[in-house]
Amino acid sequence: AMEDLFHRHEVDIVFSGHVHNYERMHPVYRRRPTPGAVTYINVGDGGNREGPALGEYPRPKWSAFRLDAERDPMRIFGHGKVVVHNSTHLHFTWHRLWDSARDVGDEVWLVRNDGRDGRPARGVSVSVVRTALQNASTAA
DSSP: OHHHHHHHTTOOEEEEOOSSSEEEEOSEETTEEOTTSBEEEEEOOSOOTTOSOOSOOOOOTTEEEEOOTTTOGGGOOEEEEEEEOSSSEEEEEEEETTSOTTOEEEEEEEEEOOSOTTOOSSSEEEEEEEETTHHHHSOO
């Protein structure tokens, strides 16, 4: 229900929580990677008494980055930092909780599409700067 509303109104990014983990999606609409669709970032890993989410669903094809709680449950807690540079550029970093503030687990630039280069004139392009534990976390 919300996904259709977001798509119709050309929402670029949705930050959410609840699942006690961190995950960044490719632009997705109706369970399919879709250029120009919403990019979802789940930052639900601030900590809780139950611990990190374990036994997650299999990683979907539209997932760009997810830490594997089963392999490294102590590294799941963290926080995100958003810096809006102007009307088209947003810089996002995700920091693992027990590392220093300089240790970034995921870092991306989200840039509003303008219809050039064959991209739709909606949504954002995601440029990955760096991702920690890339090999372990991206295994399907």
